[in-house]
Amino acid sequence: MSDQHHDLVHATHTHDGKPIQNDDRPPLEAETLETAIRELLIEKGVISSDDIRRAIETMDDRGEALGGKIVARAWVDEDFRQRLLSEGDAAVRDFGIDMRPTELCVVENTDEVHNMVVCTLCSCYPRPILGLPPVWYKRRDYRARAVREPRAILAEFGTTIPERKQVRVHDSNADLRYLVLPQRPAGTDDWSEEQLAELVTRDSMIGVADVRGPTD
Amino acid sequence: MRGPHDLGGLPGGPIEPAVHEHEPTHWEKRIEAMMVLLFDTKRRLGRVDESRRMQEALGEDYHKYPYYERRLQAVSRLMLEKGVFSQEELEAKQREVRARLEAERSGS
Incomplete structure (x- = not known):
């Protein structure tokens, strides 16, 4: 795991237990590659941005x-x-x-x-x-x-x-x-x-x- | 021969669980979400062992990439191999996205 992210985020949950979104950004090249792949997959109809949102929600419900x-x-x-x-x-x-x-x-x-x-x-x-x-x-x-x-x-x-x-x-x-x-x-x-x-x-x-x- | 991923039984340092713990970033979750969707029973565009094959093929670069960047490399190479998009399409899209993100980052 990258060492630059470890201790930047301290408060990970609000008082009602909901995760706070951690918006730390990766290096530019990494964010570029992820965004490019995601947008190509959406343009080609392989996945939709709604699919991604729902998959993240499902992920957040686990633990x-x-x-x-x-x-x-x-x-x-x-x-x-x-x-x-x-x-x-x-x-x-x-x-x-x-x-x-x-x-x-x-x-x-x-x-x-x-x-x-x-x-x-x-x-x-x-x-x-x-x-x-x-x-x-x-x-x-x-x-x-x-x-x-x-x-x-x-x-x-x-x-x-x-x-x-x-x-x-x-x-x-x-x-x-x-x-x-x-x-x-x-x-x-x-x-x-x-x-x-x-x-x-x-x-x-x-x-x-x-x-x-x-x-x- | 032991591949770069094959760590079982090798020497290692302390685990330090309190240090190596952080809430996944939104960017990391987006990568996971893409992998879940691409590999699901509806799309079947890959399997976990295929993703691992791609990561293990990074050779010496395996340890150079942080965890989620390594997974991203695997997804990228797997989708290229399966012809979901071409190298040219990916490079053109990366140029467009990089310019956009650079402008966004310098403005923020």
């Missing part, structure tokens, strides 16, 4: 809130949990999510296993659920090290996995995307599905963090 709803449903509904783990694509269709042309594989964290997701070759990510991947996910350091020293990376995210627990790293690809089903935190037995959904973070669904409960 940890949507992923959190799926995770919370799996925590409270055993049938859904089993469907999510055995046929992820079909299960997330309940939430209006279309994974095509990729497949979704949901991996479950347990007392014995902690799962973590990477794409060593590029940036494959469950975009129809979580939206665009974070910058660190696409950078060389994460991609290179995740498959060799996942525990060291987890520690950099402040996540300590006990030695007795196995860490499994899943390498995503063009056809198959992974989502981690994190463990339900202690102290939430009487919580509603909606309350639970709000606890779930993006990083917990990538597997670099656990979901923190009221007692953590």
Whole structure:
């Protein structure tokens, strides 16, 4: 990722949770190429500017809130949990999510296993659920090290996995995307599905963090 | 032989998640939107592995381009390969757009 953009934007959401449009501009040549391709595609009737606007709106509706709803449903509904783990694509269709042309594989964290997701070759990510991947996910350091020293990376995210627990790293690809089903935190037995959904973070669904409960 | 994209298992530096995090820019989202639309089940003008093939073919330039510029290069080359538009059309359009953006940027 370009280093010139990193820390220019601090406030990313308004108080009601809507993203503020980040209008940082790329180098002139990059903006020229993007604009030229987009205008040619529109002139040729391949796509319309309305298609682009709607695709961006759809993108903006994705993220940890949507992923959190799926995770919370799996925590409270055993049938859904089993469907999510055995046929992820079909299960997330309940939430209006279309994974095509990729497949979704949901991996479950347990007392014995902690799962973590990477794409060593590029940036494959469950975009129809979580939206665009974070910058660190696409950078060389994460991609290179995740498959060799996942525990060291987890520690950099402040996540300590006990030695007795196995860490499994899943390498995503063009056809198959992974989502981690994190463990339900202690102290939430009487919580509603909606309350639970709000606890779930993006990083917990990538597997670099656990979901923190009221007692953590 | 290991390609420029094939990073699994290589040494690397710290992840610094707090540093490498930013809300995608509108420009970045436009590139993503184009890719989603071109690759959707209606248009079928490409697939993720084709986009990757184009990025990996950048060779040494792979690491020169920031992430979204690399994806943009891939889309551009893929659409040229598939004949959606020609090199001449693209160059003519780039000249027109560059002049417009230069004027816009110097005025703002």
